[in-house]
Amino acid sequence: METTFAPLETERLVLRPMTMDDAEDLAERRSDTTxxxxxxxxxxxxxxxxxxxxxxxxxxxxxxxxxxxxLAVERKRDGKVLGDVALYLSGNGRTAEVGFTLHPWARGHHYATEATARLVDYAVFDVGVHRIEACTHPHNIASVRVLERIGFLAEGIRREAYWVEDEVSDDAIYGLLAREWIARREGD
Structure with a gap:
């Protein structure tokens, strides 16, 4: 099946479908231990x-x-892939979950905030979701800051709910309602 998803743009970024040309970069990013x-x-x-x-x-x-x-997150000025953002839609399409991952060298420039905010725009205005969620390890302060900058609210901790192979950890849950996002955007 051919991808028909139109890239999403921000002032500095393009969020576009991944291609096989992104494989080595994705493997490199995901191989970084941090x-x-x-x-x-x-x-x-x-x-x-x-x-x-x-x-x-x-x-x-x-x-x-x-x-x-x-989606690959590409910087407009030089076409460099900085990382990726992801969107998961619930079975009924009314709830979405977002995720983001950047190369270590791309962090600290608010790219994750800009890209994730654009993905939330897409989920709310184009897909019509009612609620957006994000989950992260409670100690992942950088990701927590990204979510809070966008307007996500901490909703709680699921204790020992997140498994990676045979290791378990807590999972911090964040949520944002479409009406909150719309009000925030109207206030910009």
Whole structure:
């Protein structure tokens, strides 16, 4: 199936469907231990595994209920891929979950905030979701700051609810309602 998802743009970024040309970059990013420590994969992350993930994204025309859809985050000024953002739609399409991962060298420039805010715009205004969620390890302060900057509210901790292979950790839950996002955008 050919991807029909139109790229999303911000002032500095383009969020576009991943292609096989992104496989080595994705594997490199996911192989970084500081990136992997709070994620659902272990480092190192193989190029073959990255190709399999990208192939599953290429088989989707865009976000579909019950599936994750990842987009490469590319800097406009030089075309450099900084990381990726992901959107998961619930079975009924009314709730979305967002995620983001950047290369270590791309952090600290508010790219994750800008890209994730654009993904929330898409989920609210184009998909029509009612609620957006995000989950992170409670000690992942950088991700917590991104979520709070966008307007997500801490809703609680699911104790020992997140498994990576045989290790379990707590999972911090954040939520944002579409009406809160719309009010925030109207106030800009």
């Amino acid at each position: 990136t992997a420590q709070y994620q659902a994969w272990r480092a190192p992350y193989s190029v073959e595994r990255a190709r399999e993930l990208i192939a599953s994204m290429e088989s989707q025309p865009g976000p579909l209920p019950g599936l994750w859809y990842q």
